[in-house]
Amino acid sequence: MIDDKVKIKCSKCSMMFRERAQRVRNGFQKQCPHCLKLITFDTSSEDNNIRRALKSARELRQALEDVAASAPALTESNSGQA
Numbered sequence: 240m241i242d243d244k245v246k247i248k249c250s251k252c253s254m255m256f257r258e259r260a261q262r263v264r265n266g267f268q269k270q271c272p273h274c275l276k277l278i279t280f281d282t283s284s285e286d287n288n289i290r291r292a293l294k295s296a297r298e299l300r301q302a303l304e305d306v307a308a309s310a311p312a313l314t315e316s317n318s319g320q321a
Protein backbone atom coordinates (compact mmCIF):
# COMPACT_ATOMS: atom_id res chain seq x y z
CA MET A 240 0.00 0.00 0.00
CA ILE A 241 1.49 3.28 -1.08
CA ASP A 242 1.26 6.26 1.22
CA ASP A 243 -0.85 8.75 -0.71
CA LYS A 244 0.25 11.80 1.26
CA VAL A 245 3.04 14.20 0.52
CA LYS A 246 5.04 16.13 3.04
CA ILE A 247 4.71 19.89 2.92
CA LYS A 248 6.95 22.31 4.70
CA CYS A 249 5.38 25.55 5.83
CA SER A 250 7.54 28.50 4.83
CA LYS A 251 6.34 30.59 7.72
CA CYS A 252 6.86 28.30 10.72
CA SER A 253 9.10 25.67 9.04
CA MET A 254 6.94 22.85 10.39
CA MET A 255 6.09 19.84 8.28
CA PHE A 256 2.62 18.52 7.65
CA ARG A 257 1.03 16.08 5.24
CA GLU A 258 -1.71 16.34 2.68
CA ARG A 259 -3.14 13.89 0.16
CA ALA A 260 -1.39 14.01 -3.18
CA GLN A 261 -4.77 13.98 -4.91
CA ARG A 262 -5.55 17.36 -3.43
CA VAL A 263 -2.19 19.06 -3.75
CA ARG A 264 -2.27 20.58 -7.21
CA ASN A 265 -2.08 23.98 -8.83
CA GLY A 266 -4.53 26.37 -7.16
CA PHE A 267 -5.09 24.24 -4.06
CA GLN A 268 -5.15 26.11 -0.76
CA LYS A 269 -4.37 24.67 2.64
CA GLN A 270 -4.01 26.20 6.04
CA CYS A 271 -0.88 25.24 7.92
CA PRO A 272 -2.07 23.22 10.96
CA HIS A 273 0.69 24.73 13.07
CA CYS A 274 0.62 28.48 12.42
CA LEU A 275 -2.65 28.68 10.42
CA LYS A 276 -1.01 30.42 7.49
CA LEU A 277 -3.05 29.92 4.33
CA ILE A 278 -0.76 28.32 1.78
CA THR A 279 -1.64 28.56 -1.90
CA PHE A 280 -0.09 25.90 -4.07
CA ASP A 281 0.93 27.56 -7.28
CA THR A 282 3.39 26.04 -9.73
CA SER A 283 4.75 29.51 -10.45
CA SER A 284 5.29 30.25 -6.76
CA GLU A 285 8.69 31.51 -5.75
CA ASP A 286 8.43 29.39 -2.63
CA ASN A 287 10.63 26.36 -3.08
CA ASN A 288 8.67 24.37 -0.48
CA ILE A 289 5.46 24.83 -2.46
CA ARG A 290 7.01 23.91 -5.78
CA ARG A 291 8.60 20.84 -4.23
CA ALA A 292 5.30 19.74 -2.69
CA LEU A 293 3.51 20.13 -6.02
CA LYS A 294 6.23 18.13 -7.77
CA SER A 295 6.15 15.27 -5.27
CA ALA A 296 2.36 15.25 -5.35
CA ARG A 297 2.43 14.92 -9.13
CA GLU A 298 4.95 12.10 -8.97
CA LEU A 299 2.99 10.34 -6.27
CA ARG A 300 -0.26 10.59 -8.24
CA GLN A 301 1.53 9.03 -11.21
CA ALA A 302 2.86 6.23 -9.03
CA LEU A 303 -0.60 5.60 -7.59
CA GLU A 304 -2.08 5.46 -11.08
CA ASP A 305 0.55 2.93 -12.11
CA VAL A 306 -0.32 0.74 -9.13
CA ALA A 307 -4.05 1.03 -9.82
CA ALA A 308 -3.52 0.10 -13.44
CA SER A 309 -1.50 -3.01 -12.65
CA ALA A 310 -3.49 -4.27 -9.66
CA PRO A 311 -6.91 -5.91 -9.86
CA ALA A 312 -9.73 -3.54 -8.97
CA LEU A 313 -10.35 -4.27 -5.33
CA THR A 314 -13.55 -2.26 -5.14
CA GLU A 315 -15.20 -4.01 -8.05
CA SER A 316 -16.63 -6.89 -6.03
CA ASN A 317 -18.48 -4.52 -3.72
CA SER A 318 -19.76 -1.96 -6.18
CA GLY A 319 -22.23 -4.07 -8.15
CA GLN A 320 -24.21 -5.43 -5.24
CA ALA A 321 -27.56 -3.99 -4.22
Ligand SMILES: [Zn+2]
Binds near residue numbers: 250271
Ligand atom coordinates in the same frame (compact mmCIF):
# COMPACT_ATOMS: atom_id res chain seq x y z
ZN1 LIG B 1 3.09 27.13 9.45
